[in-house]
Amino acid sequence: MSFLYKSDPVRGALWAERFAQKLPELRFRIWPDTGDTHDVRYLAAWEPPQDLATRFPNLEVLFSVGAGIDQFDFSAIPETLPVVRMVESGIVNGMVEYVTLAVLSLHRDWHTYRQQQQEGRWQTHRVFPASSRRVGVLGLGVLGRAVLERLGSFGFPCAGWSRSPQTIEGAECHAGPDGLQAFLERTDILICLLPLTDSTCGILCQSLFDQLPRGACLINVGRGAHLVQDDLLKALEAGQLSRAVLDVCEPEPLPPGHAFWTHSQVTLTPHIASMTQPETAADAVLDNLRRHQQGLPMIGLVDRTRGY
Numbered sequence: 001m002s003f004l005y006k007s008d009p010v011r012g013a014l015w016a017e018r019f020a021q022k023l024p025e026l027r028f029r030i031w032p033d034t035g036d037t038h039d040v041r042y043l044a045a046w047e048p049p050q051d052l053a054t055r056f057p058n059l060e061v062l063f064s065v066g067a068g069i070d071q072f073d074f075s076a077i078p079e080t081l082p083v084v085r086m087v088e089s090g091i092v093n094g095m096v097e098y099v100t101l102a103v104l105s106l107h108r109d110w111h112t113y114r115q116q117q118q119e120g121r122w123q124t125h126r127v128f129p130a131s132s133r134r135v136g137v138l139g140l141g142v143l144g145r146a147v148l149e150r151l152g153s154f155g156f157p158c159a160g161w162s163r164s165p166q167t168i169e170g171a172e173c174h175a176g177p178d179g180l181q182a183f184l185e186r187t188d189i190l191i192c193l194l195p196l197t198d199s200t201c202g203i204l205c206q207s208l209f210d211q212l213p214r215g216a217c218l219i220n221v222g223r224g225a226h227l228v229q230d231d232l233l234k235a236l237e238a239g240q241l242s243r244a245v246l247d248v249c250e251p252e253p254l255p256p257g258h259a260f261w262t263h264s265q266v267t268l269t270p271h272i273a274s275m276t277q278p279e280t281a282a283d284a285v286l287d288n289l290r291r292h293q294q295g296l297p298m299i300g301l302v303d304r305t306r307g308y
Helices: 009-022 089-107 110-119 142-152 176-185 229-238 278-293
Strands: 002-006 027-030 040-045 061-064 135-138 158-162 171-175 189-192 216-220 241-246 266-268
Touching (some): 009 027, 009 278, 061 278, 089 110, 089 142, 089 278, 135 142, 158 176, 171 176
Parallel strands (some): 002 040, 040 061, 135 158, 135 189, 189 216, 216 241, 241 266
């Protein structure tokens, strides 16, 4: 019986050390060293091989090494094979740090002062309290909840929106198509943390932007395909949005000459908001292996009917 890791080999070596310490009876292999493919019971990958079913006939669980699973081609994955996305403290902490940085920089006009410095211009702007800046999070999974908890501690009025009703202490929760407009109308800084599904692809578009208060800001740390890029550019030009912080794009990287590279109202980072930490990621998978072997539900188990 073996566990196969198919991703960054440097991180894989750290996983191997963790597995050797905590589950030495399970043979750990790093792609392309598959060993006897009939022995592979577990696979952790960013992109699994296309011939998954025939190559590993005894595979019991497929783990994503990232928080998302939209990179998986589910048509090539057997319907009966459990798929588990990564839920671990390193991803959560990293995302909370990035979003907090982005929100505070927008709230305190950091981008404006940076531009003024480059122009050699000394000019102050009114400082507003956090209580006057309403923050809203699209997507109330583990990451969305953690972000709301941290931002609430600064005094920002916080709200969240999800497909189904949720309850979060200290945050105003909205749900479903009927709750989206009220959520958007009270949001000055919008944060997208949605999973990418057929229903959320292109959700950050002109019709959504038009429902935000004039001059609102956007932070997209979901997926690049959530955003209709031309609609964002139009909203910024028209003043409906004042700034955007984008950690994800479609495609990645953006082609040379793309408007986002040099746009004065867009801050661009190369998909680094949150990354799995090898040690805590390996521990999360080890915990799920124990759950699987004991017949308990695994954390992060994907519901294919919902797309996440």
